[in-house]
Structures are given as structure tokens and as C-alpha cells.
Amino acid sequence: MEQVYPDQQGRYGDFGGKYVPETLMAPLQELEEALDEAMADREFIAEYHGVLEKYAGRPTALTYADKVTEILGGAKIYLKREDLLHTGAHKLNNAIGQALLAKRMGKQKIIAETGAGQHGVASATVAAKFGLECKVFMGEEDIRRQEPNVFRMKMLGAEVIPVSSGRGTLKDATNEAIRYWVANCEDTFYLIGSVVGPHPYPRMVRDFQRIIGDESKRQFLEGEPTLPDYIYACVGGGSNAIGMFHPFLEDDVELVGVEAAGKGVDTEEHAATLTKGDRGVIHGSLTFLLQDEHGQITEPYSISAGLDYPGIGPEHAYLFDSKQVRYEAVTDEEAMDALKLLTETEGIIPAVESAHALAQAFKEAKDMSADKTILINLSGRGDKDLATIMNHFKGEE
Amino acid sequence: MEQVYPDQQGRYGDFGGKYVPETLMAPLQELEEALDEAMADREFIAEYHGVLEKYAGRPTALTYADKVTEILGGAKIYLKREDLLHTGAHKLNNAIGQALLAKRMGKQKIIAETGAGQHGVASATVAAKFGLECKVFMGEEDIRRQEPNVFRMKMLGAEVIPVSSGRGTLKDATNEAIRYWVANCEDTFYLIGSVVGPHPYPRMVRDFQRIIGDESKRQFLEGEPTLPDYIYACVGGGSNAIGMFHPFLEDDVELVGVEAAGKGVDTEEHAATLTKGDRGVIHGSLTFLLQDEHGQITEPYSISAGLDYPGIGPEHAYLFDSKQVRYEAVTDEEAMDALKLLTETEGIIPAVESAHALAQAFKEAKDMSADKTILINLSGRGDKDLATIMNHFKGEE
Amino acid sequence: MLTQTSFQGKLNKTEDLFIPFIEAGDPTPEVTIDLALKLQEAGADILELGIPYSDPLADGPTIQRAAKRALDNGMSLQQAIELIPDMRANGLEIPVVVFTYYNPVLRIGEEKFFKLLEEHGAEGVLIPDLPHEESESVRELALKHDIEYISLVAPNSEERIQKIASEARGFLYCVSTLGVTGGENQLSSEVTDFIQKVKEHSPVPVAVGFGISTNEDVQMIRQHADGVIIGSKIIRLVEAEVENLKDDSKRHEALNRFYENVRELVE
Amino acid sequence: MLTQTSFQGKLNKTEDLFIPFIEAGDPTPEVTIDLALKLQEAGADILELGIPYSDPLADGPTIQRAAKRALDNGMSLQQAIELIPDMRANGLEIPVVVFTYYNPVLRIGEEKFFKLLEEHGAEGVLIPDLPHEESESVRELALKHDIEYISLVAPNSEERIQKIASEARGFLYCVSTLGVTGGENQLSSEVTDFIQKVKEHSPVPVAVGFGISTNEDVQMIRQHADGVIIGSKIIRLVEAEVENLKDDSKRHEALNRFYENVRELVE
Ligand SMILES: Cc1ncc(COP(=O)(O)O)c(C=O)c1O
Numbered sequence A, B: 001m002e003q004v005y006p007d008q009q010g011r012y013g014d015f016g017g018k019y020v021p022e023t024l025m026a027p028l029q030e031l032e033e034a035l036d037e038a039m040a041d042r043e044f045i046a047e048y049h050g051v052l053e054k055y056a057g058r059p060t061a062l063t064y065a066d067k068v069t070e071i072l073g074g075a076k077i078y079l080k081r082e083d084l085l086h087t088g089a090h091k092l093n094n095a096i097g098q099a100l101l102a103k104r105m106g107k108q109k110i111i112a113e114t115g116a117g118q119h120g121v122a123s124a125t126v127a128a129k130f131g132l133e134c135k136v137f138m139g140e141e142d143i144r145r146q147e148p149n150v151f152r153m154k155m156l157g158a159e160v161i162p163v164s165s166g167r168g169t170l171k172d173a174t175n176e177a178i179r180y181w182v183a184n185c186e187d188t189f190y191l192i193g194s195v196v197g198p199h200p201y202p203r204m205v206r207d208f209q210r211i212i213g214d215e216s217k218r219q220f221l222e223g224e225p226t227l228p229d230y231i232y233a234c235v236g237g238g239s240n241a242i243g244m245f246h247p248f249l250e251d252d253v254e255l256v257g258v259e260a261a262g263k264g265v266d267t268e269e270h271a272a273t274l275t276k277g278d279r280g281v282i283h284g285s286l287t288f289l290l291q292d293e294h295g296q297i298t299e300p301y302s303i304s305a306g307l308d309y310p311g312i313g314p315e316h317a318y319l320f321d322s323k324q325v326r327y328e329a330v331t332d333e334e335a336m337d338a339l340k341l342l343t344e345t346e347g348i349i350p351a352v353e354s355a356h357a358l359a360q361a362f363k364e365a366k367d368m369s370a371d372k373t374i375l376i377n378l379s380g381r382g383d384k385d386l387a388t389i390m391n392h393f394k395g396e397e
Numbered sequence C, D: 001m002l003t004q005t006s007f008q009g010k011l012n013k014t015e016d017l018f019i020p021f022i023e024a025g026d027p028t029p030e031v032t033i034d035l036a037l038k039l040q041e042a043g044a045d046i047l048e049l050g051i052p053y054s055d056p057l058a059d060g061p062t063i064q065r066a067a068k069r070a071l072d073n074g075m076s077l078q079q080a081i082e083l084i085p086d087m088r089a090n091g092l093e094i095p096v097v098v099f100t101y102y103n104p105v106l107r108i109g110e111e112k113f114f115k116l117l118e119e120h121g122a123e124g125v126l127i128p129d130l131p132h133e134e135s136e137s138v139r140e141l142a143l144k145h146d147i148e149y150i151s152l153v154a155p156n157s158e159e160r161i162q163k164i165a166s167e168a169r170g171f172l173y174c175v176s177t178l179g180v181t182g183g184e185n186q187l188s189s190e191v192t193d194f195i196q197k198v199k200e201h202s203p204v205p206v207a208v209g210f211g212i213s214t215n216e217d218v219q220m221i222r223q224h225a226d227g228v229i230i231g232s233k234i235i236r237l238v239e240a241e242v243e244n245l246k247d248d249s250k251r252h253e254a255l256n257r258f259y260e261n262v263r264e265l266v267e
């Protein structure tokens, strides 16, 4: 029996809720009602699945990584290929769902925050496809390190709004998007990019991302034909991980979320929210976050813009707290090595975010027996990261 | 009844053949025998289809472009989404087929030529996946304008060999690859990227690309459920076009190949081989090509590296000569306008090559009645072209 | 509740209230005390003492800058509260409402937070990211520690207005416009209807805030509400003198200029 | 065929042949004539006259450079053929084999091409990208116009050797190594076996080319084959003097140095 989280108040155990300015209470209520109505409407669900299939390229492949399996000499390694989704990452699943909902609600304008730019591109894409006006908030540092995605958003007709507060990364872009929404909530739909934010966002984004896990389960059972023993996914806000994990929560599968340890969890420069953070409120929900002794949110660090976030979705906080999912942290260095290994052995350049999941999985797979199977969610492709990758490896040539 | 081309001598009507140095006659013979054997082997075919599905992401979606259809106000427009294929273009279909053949022939080394870099990336990808050593020949001008693909190839473990002869584009890279092959044909498999080169290459590449047309036909019949009235594809060497057209040759469908008119077919700067070229021999086969009065091959020009080629596959020469396919030419400007339109209305950034097919199709679709349906082969995604696109549109901001 | 709260005890009137906002530690703790006293001198009836926060979601650029100046000087929730006795020692008599985001409160612990407030002589608290539905336990604690928990209502609060207003304590903070602090405010007739509706349900004075930056704004609000809350505009007056306020030899005059500007705004 | 061909008539011997290659128009048409005569003086038995081509698939960088120099000067297939009467007028007596890629031939038209060859006194033609299987019509035309069509065999020609060799005319071009022109040549024992096999089937002299660049190479080939073809090495000797050859006042001496170097190579 699947657990029904969140509860009516948007709570996952202690976590979640709606910690927002009063002005947002009404739009959140409006959103929740529209969402519940839509999710109960077969036509809406059919439209969502239709767009995923005919436009976005679902189902994405389940690839057996024979060469890397052989090289590591342990468990059989499978990859769920969200890198093959239109625009290059899982983010589009959710953007499609929310854009359809926005249309249904009669909203002509959407806003989004973005870190790696993948959610920004996904949002700009659905805005173009569904004829919506789109503004994307993006930190200045991220604009620098994810330049191709910035250009893609602009080409797609979105306005990219640079955010200079803080360190100019995802947290700051999210703050700014929320501030904008407060002022424009009457005609604007806020299309959040991960399972974060106030209720009902974490639930909505999860439900639009669980297609990853549902498909994987079906494909695995068709192929292997048993469930995998382990599943790995990287965790920034946590949407690809929740999307993958959720349908397996009640199964006998060990689920592993992988955070960014940056330059090491014992340094000041990491984004290992669960490993090193504490309870607190960020972007409207009670969860774990990186903060100082006074409750000021600290600046995270990761080589990957998409994991460079000091919070984490409340459902992950709950799964961590209740020990239903194991969370590990992987450094920049380990992630980049895994990226290189996958590229050279399987001919797949993963997103730097996804490389974190790969690194942890590879580490563990080596020591498993050959009858074990593991599944890694390859949340996105690395094309957006070429500059970062080039920079990282340039010393080695 | 489907026509059986080419004949035993590799002829499509007058076109095709094997115009190569004596040294290559033996390796071509060896290749042809291995190919015929493989194509008759169910296991080989199953392996090829297996890799396409589980690794490369086939079938690719067939997308109804409702918004652009509405804006143009004519025929219903469908897109075959080769941009969703792993590595971003149709080139991988062929690279997978040839790499599997190379393995079967016991060759450990592959070489490839590349223009846009898509075939180079596809070759480097299959080399990584199947454990082959890979060298990619690429013109220096193309290295400049397709930089991200150069880096991708290197990351994938391929050696990129810059070619400075001629104008440093695809033609020159192909010359150099052939020269290298002449010297190393004993242990090296030459993985040609389009339906060009001496027999049996044009046939082999076509047969590895016809999956595009086969799938499209099935998807169209499932959806519409009739065949499209028109099909458009861009033509560089001609592989995506032949792959798309071939299964429809005997049907009542008007097939349109679109060449690059560069700055205009009445200027010196274009790559409109059929529109402006004459019969001749290039890269081992008799076909049409751009040449001067003395039979010297002239330097083509197109904004898109993948169409910047003075020749064309011999089967296209035959289909042109026998009027089975209509060929048109589209300028840089028209292609870029179509690219912009598709991006802004459908949320899909096409490759600059593919944009040529879009431009011609859009032009014609406008004047068709609403009961007509057209299919455009979206051969690849535009991520590799961001620099070119940025440059082209920078004046407009 | 029959006995008077400390807040009520310190509040001289329940109409025509002037409620300015300053950020603790902006630009220094000492200056914050001086500013509080100057504001009282200029007629402030309640002081909103802002706790600088790294991620102030409900605030526009002006208050973000103030928070940054204060945080760069090392200000924290506890230190800010500890300024109140110093203010009192220097003559501050009006009620002090501590304005803080929820995370620093959680971090220090809700119990400890209210104890600190009570011990240091604060009379109220306002937590902009803790809406009514999430604040039950906090409101109980506040009550227990004789601290008024200030609620907010917004024009789009709709059916919730009645509930929030009827349970309001201290004063009720009416957000006059959708948006973060520091925007421009155009008081429409809808807003006056909204204020009217709020007043019908509120047992406490109704004050209006967000985007009030001119004397005309103030005059207009006075016609409809029981008080005006002025935040960003006050911060901008501080900002204009920020270098002088940090300079011992220039502070006195800067404070006087600040006083004059505030008077002009509210007289 | 009972009557002698022009080629046979001009060929003085059928053993120990020296067959140099030059590119028409490299660096100028006049110099090409001078070089042809110098080569005859240095003992050349047959002249291979290369037609510069934009995309010489079978050639390495040396001959590519020569072609580029010639093309930059505007050399064409027809102009190159028109040089032959001038060579003859200046005393060239050895057979001339025109070396051209197929596309210029197609462009000018096969019929016209062979007519031009015949009219201008060429005795042979070699088309490196027209293998035996594709050359039937061309071979017939050649025959008709009294032009020897020179065939090539390569070490990997295998079963095809017999067929190609037995139908060979003029001389048979044995490619000594896999690769394009201008590489380094290491004559292995397999190559001598290969030459032996070719000779068994060939009715005409068997000459070996590709990568012959030293006197030792030449001596070694002489032991096994009927002739040596030297291309890139000759071009490099031209290239070393290219500026002097273009200079009227220095040409004479440059040609003499060229002559000495060629002599050294083949004596
Ligand atoms: C490819 C990819 N993977 C993962 C993430 C992290 O987000 P989440 O944890 O919500 O999946 C991002 C965010 O941009 C991303 O682009």
C-alpha cells in the first residue's frame, strides 16, 4: 500500500507546509484546487501523456551499460535515459505538466527560476509550444557558467532576468521569482522547477515526474525481469530523484539519493543539504537546509549548477528522517571522474548533475556481486556543461 | 514493387560506381561481402535494432506541429524528430550500423570524416560504446564553427585530425579520410557519414537510415491514418533524406529534397549541387557536383556545415535525373528564418541543416489546403549551432 | 483576556498610528538605537525592529540592501533583541515589534525566542513568512510570553480576512498591495473597500503598509486606516546618510536631518 | 594487335626504365617544358605528366602542393596537353603519359580528351581513380586513339592481379605499398613476391612506384622490376628550386642543379 503524502496541510511528516507571505496564500489555494481538479480529469492526464509521448519523446530508453558494468566488474548497471528527453533533461516532464495546468487555469504568463538552465529551457520551451509569455529568473553566476542555455531560452522567446543577489545562483533566482510572483500572482503562473517550494508544489512536481519511475519499473520488469536491487539519483531540489524513487518506495529496492559534496563535506564549499544541513524553512517549506548558527542560509557550492542549492524538497527531508532513502554525498572530483568514465565507455556524456549519481553508483557497484542489478537515473545530458567539463579537464591534457 | 537499386556494379542508373584508387578495390570488396552477409543475418539485424531502441532512443517521436500549422494556415505539418536521437541527429542510426559491421569484420579501428561534427560525434560515440579506436577528420573551418562537437568527440576518446586543405570543410575532410584509409585499409574501417562514397557505401548508409522512413510511415498510418501528401528533407550528402524518402518512393507522396542555396544560387556562394552542378566524380562515385569548366571541384558554401558539400549521394542524382524526387534550394536567410519560427512556435531549436527543409516546407505549406498533410524530417537539434545562430541573429537585437 | 498586555500598556493611542521600520544593525547597532529614539521623537507610536535575514522573501531591494549591511556587520537575531534594553535605557517608551523571518526563529528555537523577547522588553513579533495556518503554536507561545503576534492580511486574503482579522492582536498589518516591500503604491478604491472590510472584523487597530513613501500616501491612508507602516522609505532615508551615520563626528547632524525628513513625511 | 603503338615506337628499351613524374604548370608552363627536357637528359624513359587537380585522392601532401601551385597559375587539362607539342618541338622524344583524375576527363568529354591526346602527341594515359572495372569504355577509346591506357595493380589486388596484368598496356604500374603518393617505402620480401607475380602475367614492362625517394630504393627496385616511377621525390626537387625556376636569371642554374640531383637519385 502506497503511503499518501503529503497530508492536507502539505506535510510530509514534520516537513513541507506553506511558509509564505500572506499574499501567496490565495494563489496557492487556487493552484491546489485547479491541480486537484486537473489530476482527477482523465482528459487532462491524457493530454499530459500525449504531449510527453508525441512531443517530448517518452518513453525514454532504459539502457544496459554493458561496458561500464564489465569494467567495474560488479553489479549490472542500467541507465534511465532522461538525457534523451527533448531539451536534454527530466525537467521537461514537469514543465509540460505545469504549463498545461497554467493554460487550464487561464494564465497567459509564466515565470520560472533556473540554476543549470535546464528548467529555464524547459519552461521557455513549453511557453513557446503553448503560447505563454515567459520570464526566467537566473543567478548571474549561473548565467556565466551555463551560457548556451541562456541563449536557448532567449531564442525560445523567453526573457531571462539576471539575479545578482547572494552568490547569484539557484537560491537567489528562486527568491527573486517568488518576490515577482507575490506582486504578479493574479495573472502569472509560477512554474517551479523542482519538488521544492510551498505546498502544493512539492506534490505537484513529484506527480509530474513520477513518470520516470513508473516507466523504469515497467521497462525493468519487461527486461530483466525483476526489480533492480538499487536505484541511484542525484538530488538538487530533488525532482528527478523523487520522480524515480516514488513508484519504488514500497518495493524491496534500496534507494540512494546523491547530493553534491562540492570540494568535500568537511570544507565550507558543498551543497550536501541532508548530510550537513539542519531543519529550517527555505522557499516556503520546512525541510533541511544549509544555514549558519543564526539561521542565515549559507551559500552552497557545487561544480554543477543544478545541485548548487542549499535546500531540498520536503519529501526528501521526510524520507531521510524516516530512513526510507539513503543519502550520500559525492565531490566535484568524483562526479567528474564518473562523467569521464561513462563518456569513454558508453558514449554518453551525462549532465554534471547526473554524474553525481553515477559516481556513487559506480563506487558501490564495484563491490556488489554480478547477480545484483542497479538502476541509475541519468537525469540529463552534458551538452550544457561542455564549458565546465572543458575547464575541469584542461589541466589533464 | 520496390525498385532494386543499386545494381551489382553499385549503379543507380548512370550514377554511383567505384571511382577509387586500385588499393581500395579490395577493401571495398571485403566490405560488400561482409555487409551482404550481415544484412542477411537475422541476429545482426536484431542487434542493430536493439541498439537503436535501447541505446539510441528509437523510435523517435512524430510530432504534430499544431502551432506552426495554425500560423501558416495551410497544410497540417508533422515533424519526424531525429533531433531526439542520442547525440542529437540522425547520423547515429548509420554509425551504429557501421560500427556493428566493423566489429563483425574484426576491425578495431574506425575513421570518419565530419562536417557539422554530428557524424564525428556519432562515430566517436559508437567507438566508445563498442570499444573501437577512432580518428575523425574534420576541416579547420568546420572545427571553428562547430567547436562544441569537437570537444564532445575528444571527450568521447576520439582523435580529431584537423584538415587544412581546400577551404577546410567537409569535402576536404573526406579527401583526407580516404587518403588515410588507402594507407590503412587492412585494419581500419572507414565509417562514412552519408550516402556518398564508392559502392557499397551509398547503399549501406541508406539501408541503415531507412529506419527513419519506415518508422514515419508506420507512425503516420497509426495517427492520421493516411500517408502524408508531401515529405521534405534537407540534403547535404543526402543520408537523412534518402533514409526518409526510400520507404515512400513507390507511394503517392511528393518527395522534396532541399539543398543549401547559401547566399543565393545566382551567387558563387552556395552548395546547391543538383540545382547548379553537373555530372562528375567525387569521393569515389559518379554523381552531380559543383565544379568549374575544367572539372575542378569548386568550394561550396552554406551557413550549415552539414550541407556545405559540393557533391551529393548518387541515388539522389538518379532520383533527380529520373524526376522521382523534386529538389529545391533554400538560402541561409530563409533557413534561419524558419529556424526562428519553429523555435518560437514549437519550442524546438532545429539544426541549421534541418532548417533548410523547414523553410521549403513552410513556404509551400502556406499555399496548401488544410486537408493536406506534410511531413518534415527534423534531422537534428540546433544545440551544436548555437554559435552560428547567435552570430546570425546578433544584428537583430 | 481581561488584563492588559505590555503592548497595550505602552501604546498611547489606537488611531493615527505611525509605525516606522528600521533594520537592526543598519548600519551599526549603536546607530539603530539612535534611529529608534529619533523616530519616537518624530512621533512614532510603534517601532518595527527588523532582523536582517539572508533571504528576505517578502522584501524588495531596499530592505535587502539594509539586511546585507547589517549582516555584513555580524548582526543576528539574538543581538538584535539585545538592543531593546539599550533603547529603553536611552528613553524608548513605545512598543517594539520584532520583525523576523521564520528560519532564524526556528534555528534559535521558538521557546527560547519568546523568552528572549520577553526578557528584553519586546512587545510584539511579526513573521512575514508564517501565515495564519502555520502559526498556531507560535501564537500560543506569544500569548504565554505576553508578546503580541502581529498578523497580516492582503487584498487577496478574501474569505480568510474575517478569521485572521478577528483573531488579530496588537495591530493588524494590512498589506495594501500585491508585491514585496518598497514598491510604488497606488491606493485604489478597491483598497479602501478592503481596509473597510478588515476594520469591520478587527478588534485591534488596522495599520496599512507596503509602498508608502510620500506625505500624500500618508495623508490618504490616515483617512481610512488606524495607522501607517513605513518601511522602505525610512530605510532609504537611513541609506542617504549611511556614511555620515557611521562617522562619530557627523552622526549628530545626520540624525537631525533624518528626523526632519521623517517629520516631513508624516506631519 | 600487330602494328606497333606510338608508345612502343618511342620507348627505347623495356628494362631498367626510369619514369619520372612532374606536375604540368608547376611552377609555370614554361618550366614544365624545361623540366621534361632535363629529365630526358637525365635518363628518363617515359614522362608522366600530371594534370593538377583540386581533389587528388591518391596523392599525399607533396603532390597536393604541386597541384595547388599549378592551379593557382590557371593550369587546366587542355592547357597541359597543349604543352606536349612544345616539349616535342624542344626535343622531347620519350613517350608521354598523361596522369589525370577522372573528373576533368569527364568534364571535357572522354572523346574529346582522347582526341586531344592523340592530336598533341601523348602516348599514354593513367587515371588513378578509374579502376579496371570502371574503365572499359575508356580503354576502348584509348585503343582507338593509339593511346596506351596504363593500369595499376596494388599488393592487395589479389585475384584481380592476373586479369589486370594480362590486359595491361604500355607499362604496368605496380603500387609498391598501401598508401597515397609520397610516403616512405620499405620494400619487404612480400613486395618482391608481389612484383614477381605481376611480372608473370604482364605482357608489358612492370614498373614500381609510390614512395621511392632514395638511390637505394631505386637500386633495390631495379633488381626486381622493369622500371621505377618517381613522383613525390621529383616534385620535392622542383619545390626546392621553385623560386629560382620562376626567375629568368636563375632558371638555368636551377635546372642544372635539378639535373644533378635527379642523376644522383637514379644513377
Ligand atoms: C540534469 C539535471 N539533473 C538534476 C538536476 C537537479 O534537480 P532535481 O534535484 O530537481 O532533479 C538538474 C537541475 O537543473 C538538472 O539539470
Ligand SMILES: Cc1ncc(COP(=O)(O)O)c(C=O)c1O
Pocket: B089, B090, B091, B115, B116, B117, B118, B119, B193, B194, B195, B234, B235, B236, B237, B238, B239, B240, B241, B305, B306, B307, B351, B353, B354, B379, B380, B381
Ligand atoms: C542535423 C544534420 N542534418 C543533415 C545533415 C546533412 O547530411 P545528410 O544529407 O547526409 O543527411 C547533417 C550533416 O552533418 C546534419 O548534422
